[in-house]
Amino acid sequence: MTRLLPATAVAEAAALLRAGALVGFPTETVYGLGGDARNGRAVAGIFAAKGRPQFNPLISHFPDADAAFAEVVADDRAHALAAAFWPGPLTLVLPRRPDCRVDLLAGAGLDTLAVxxxxHPLALALLRAAAVPVAAPSANRSGQVSPTTAAHVLDGLGGRIAAVIDGGPCAVGVESTVLDLTGHGAVLLRPGGVAVEAIEALLGPVGRPLPLAAAEATRTLRSPGMLLSHYAPALPVRLGATTVAPDEALLAFGPPLPGAAVVWNLSERGELAEAAARLFAGLRWLDAEGGARGCTGIAAMLVPEVGLGAAINDRLTRAAAPRG
Structure with a gap:
């Protein structure tokens, strides 16, 4: 059962997060579904609880700008925006630091991170008490209306998460504005609680993204709440492998196929949550290690098309897509 915690139970909710459990919590925008962003199993659990069809990038939440910028490379624009709008309903997409602690799955395998x-005072108290980055999309089943009360969270996710801490109704009621600062110009990826006019008053003109259909076709956008571009390995990926060549690296699921030059097993026990948590790290490792050993490609074994398997297969299909 999902426990409904009072606002005074911050320490208990923080302990659950540190233990790898999922906790719904209020922000000024909507209720978030929080998990320890460093913990791949917890992040995979977020996708499973939501029934999220793809590994979209998640927003990582922090108690202050210093904590956020310890994980990403922040330029003068980011610092100016943080001074003006944080704490508040603004998300910044920035390059990951080499020593970033946030699990790759939380960023959908990209070299960027949304922070x-x-x-909300209860959210800040929880983040301080947890002392870990907290990945948190909206606390609802994928495709359903975003929750603005604890009751909404229980209606959609009751029995699927450990707890929700009740901070009353959310004040803003719409998701945060998402701004991409990874290029020379700032690009608005999602309108939200901070008006773009206020951002432009600080930065100057802000670009708009491609329409979603074009974004999907070119796979250039990388934001929570939008169609996205995923990390793709340099080595070509072959799906549905039932055999493996001696010059191939193997992405295994369950008992590995014999004969591969190098092997990364998503889950020897065939557990989808473990496989999801290990997917992006595995692709990167096989790409580097396989390339160093002269491999010509990556052979990916079959993953069942159920639960998180659908998201894993979506990611692998994108990784195997023809290169332009």
């Missing part, structure tokens, strides 16, 4: 400092 935010919420302004």
């Amino acid at each position: 935010r400092v919420p302004s």
